[in-house]
Amino acid sequence: MNKVVLVTGANSGIGLALCERLLSQDTEGLQLCLACRNMCRAQAARSALLTSHPTAQVALLQLDTSSISSVISAAQEVKLRYNRLDYLYLNAGIMPNPKFDVQAFLKGIFSRNIITMFATGKGILTQKDSVTSDDLQEIFATNIFGHFLLIRELEPILCQAGKTSQLIWTSSSNAHRSAFNLEDIQHQRGTQPYSSSKYASDLLSLALNTHFNKQGLYSSVICPGFVMTNLTHGILPCFPAFLWTLLMPVFWLIRIFTNTFTLTPYNGAEALFWLFKQKPQSLDPQAKYHSLTSGLGKNYTQPRKMDVDLETSEALYDKLLKLESEVRKYLKEKQKSTRASSHFRT
Ligand SMILES: NC(=O)C1=CN([C@@H]2O[C@H](COP(=O)(O)OP(=O)(O)OC[C@H]3O[C@@H](n4cnc5c(N)ncnc54)[C@H](OP(=O)(O)O)[C@@H]3O)[C@@H](O)[C@H]2O)C=CC1
Ligand SMILES: CC(C)=CCC[C@@H](C)[C@H]1CC[C@H]2C3=C(CC[C@]12C)[C@@]1(C)CCC(=O)C[C@@H]1CC3
Secondary structure (H helix, E strand, C coil): CCEEEEEECCCCHHHHHHHHHHHHHCCCCEEEEEEECCHHHHHHHHHHHHHHCCCCEEEEEECCCCCHHHHHHHHHHHHHHCCCCCEEEECCCCCCCEEECHHHHHHHHCCCCHHHHHHHCCCCEEECCCECCCCCEHHHHHHHHHHHHHHHHHHHHHCCCCCCEEEEEECCCCCCHHHCCHHHCCCCCCCCHHHHHHHHHHHHHHHHHHHHHHHCEEEEEEECCCECCHHHHCCCCCCCHHHHHHCHHHHHHHHCCCCCCCECHHHHCHHHHHHHCCCHHHCCCCEEEEEEECCCCCEEEEEEECCCCHHHHHHHHHHHHHHHHHHHHHHHHHHHHHHHHHHHHC
């Protein structure tokens, strides 16, 4: 039986690099499913993968993690297509409208915090969030809640007797407890919705382990380091892509001091790939697995304790369950009203 691997946000960056790495190690024994919001970009990614691995099984799935109805129909489709799901990579993520604080950056360069600043981006980035058509904060909906709903919908194939399945979250070193507030889990009020959403994924992973390990479902969190992708190119919009490339020698230099500058999607996917090869029972639920690249360009994975606790993770889990039931109620009402309006039209 081939293992089934589903990757969200698989058409570019770290997600696509992970797919490439998975196929390079095992073309025959895998059924890879690329879950993407844009099917043209998904097709292009599939073609690229099949060019280097012509015999691979690569399927596409339409999934917009920011949309409740899209997540629910994608999950239905997965359950129809597959009777097992061995790995679910929760990788799709956004950081829209980033604002880079040049002054704080320059101050940081001449401070003791320079390494932390380069490793985490702490103190130099804020974002402006928006609201989805489901009335959720967009970054929260995309990075965490859509994924939570997906897991809940896929429970029947993720938790099967006698089998283990793995959930693997692409979190970030930018996840900070200080950006997260249990009273405002969607981060409606602050200026760091990205950091808050990533910290929420760290907490949620811990809670999922508490609730599902007995049923053979394990959750882990990774940090890819700083990788040049569409997401990071958006940070300095005045900088075209080629200028980022020109900065590469500077980044290689910085890498000598902080091995978190993984820079390429291939390197960033190191911990995602490493986890694929691990026994889930051997992993630490309180660790974040970091993709790191040494000054000489060698990739490795290192676990580091997360700043999370069971009590807060449980509290977040309860809030997500509550929001889930509200959202399902809202969806039912929306479907009822669309049915009614189409009835009147006919
Ligand atoms: N690059 C970095 O330095 C770091 C990245 N990360 C995380 O890594 C993950 C991958 O990002 P990265 O590869 O860098 O950036 P990319 O922008 O290249 O990849 C993000 C992927 O997520 C997809 N996506 C975005 N929104 C949605 C949505 N609503 N529904 C479905 N898919 C969606 C994108 O699709 P589309 O092409 O259609 O936009 C894209 O395929 C993210 O979770 C990010 O937060 C974490 C730490 C550092
Ligand atoms: C020389 C020069 C122009 C440096 C600019 C560096 C910054 C733009 C980067 C330094 C550390 C980076 C970083 C991220 C974004 C870009 C930096 C701030 C992230 C916040 C991107 C998203 C994440 O999830 C974590 C990254 C941490 C490091």
